[in-house]
Amino acid sequence: MTLIEVDNLTKRFGRLTAIHDVSFQVGDGERIGLFGPNGAGKTTVLRILATLSTPTSGRVFIDGRELTRDRAAVRQQIGVLSHETMLYDGLTARENLQLHARIHHIDIDRCDRVLELVGLRSDGERDPSTFSHGMRKRLSLARALLHEPAVLLLDEPYSGLDRRSMVDFDQILDAVGVGTVIMVTHDFKRGFDFCDRALILDAGTVSRDVSLRSLTSPSAFINQYQTAIGLEDN
Ligand SMILES: Nc1ncnc2c1ncn2[C@@H]1O[C@H](COP(=O)(O)OP(=O)(O)OP(=O)(O)O)[C@@H](O)[C@H]1O
Numbered sequence: 023m024t025l026i027e028v029d030n031l032t033k034r035f036g037r038l039t040a041i042h043d044v045s046f047q048v049g050d051g052e053r054i055g056l057f058g059p060n061g062a063g064k065t066t067v068l069r070i071l072a073t074l075s076t077p078t079s080g081r082v083f084i085d086g087r088e089l090t091r092d093r094a095a096v097r098q099q100i101g102v103l104s105h106e107t108m109l110y111d112g113l114t115a116r117e118n119l120q121l122h123a124r125i126h127h128i129d130i131d132r133c134d135r136v137l138e139l140v141g142l143r144s145d146g147e148r149d150p151s152t153f154s155h156g157m158r159k160r161l162s163l164a165r166a167l168l169h170e171p172a173v174l175l176l177d178e179p180y181s182g183l184d185r186r187s188m189v190d191f192d193q194i195l196d197a198v199g200v201g202t203v204i205m206v207t208h209d210f211k212r213g214f215d216f217c218d219r220a221l222i223l224d225a226g227t228v229s230r231d232v233s234l235r236s237l238t239s240p241s242a243f244i245n246q247y248q249t250a251i252g253l254e255d256n
Pocket residue numbers: 035038039040058059060061062063064065066067
């Protein structure tokens with residue numbers, strides 16, 4: 023079943039066309055990686071899906087609802103982990119979640135449940151400013167998961183994480199069981215391991231749609247990536 027449908031999405035910033043005529047579909051339960059060189063338009067696509075940016079033209083449907091018309095309903099369906107951790111220092115980790123829960127009318131009991139899920143239950147009384155980068159990222163993930171979204175949008179979730187923390191992060195996502203994930207990443211190995219499919223963007227368009235499950239190794243994917251973005255093999 024198709025959960026997300028992206029139709030001919032274009033976004034212009036003044037005279038710059040960041041993405042042009044981007045179309046793809048995402049099935050319920052699919053994990054999609056958005057790959058591409060710097061400036062290819064990955065974050066622009068993700069921000070539109072996250073309702074943080076409005077497309078110049080084109081449409082996005084999530085579970086049959088058109089994103090710009092039904093923004094509030096769409097927001098119920100998505101959880102977003104962006105570059106900025108969006109945490110309030112000065113509040114404890116638990117209070118950060120409780121504030122978010124109150125604003126969005128989410129059962130307050132969910133806060134301890136998600137703290138547990140991301141392995142921070144015993145750190146709930148700490149101020150996140152005292153957390154490591156990996157812990158802050160996990161707390162942000164907890165916040166994104168509070169309302170039990172059907173779709174998780176992740177912008178470079180592995181950046182700044184060491185190998186151990188990356189593995190922990192993937193294990194948390196597996197344990198949480200969020201069905202549908204779209205992640206922007208420059209990490210071929212982790213993206214290959216985690217995602218079912220890769221969309222390779224180049225200069226604002228989808229250059230290639232790759233089924234990762236049909237490939238045997240990350241290097242096979244990297245070969246396809248290099249061809250898709252016009253890089254010669256050396
Ligand atoms: N708010 C903005 N105002 C003007 N130009 C923007 C804005 N946001 C993005 N752009 C431009 O749109 C293009 C696509 O940017 P985007 O951030 O989507 O690329 P990206 O693939 O995510 O790149 P990176 O891998 O470097 O994060 C770039 O040329 C960028 O400079």
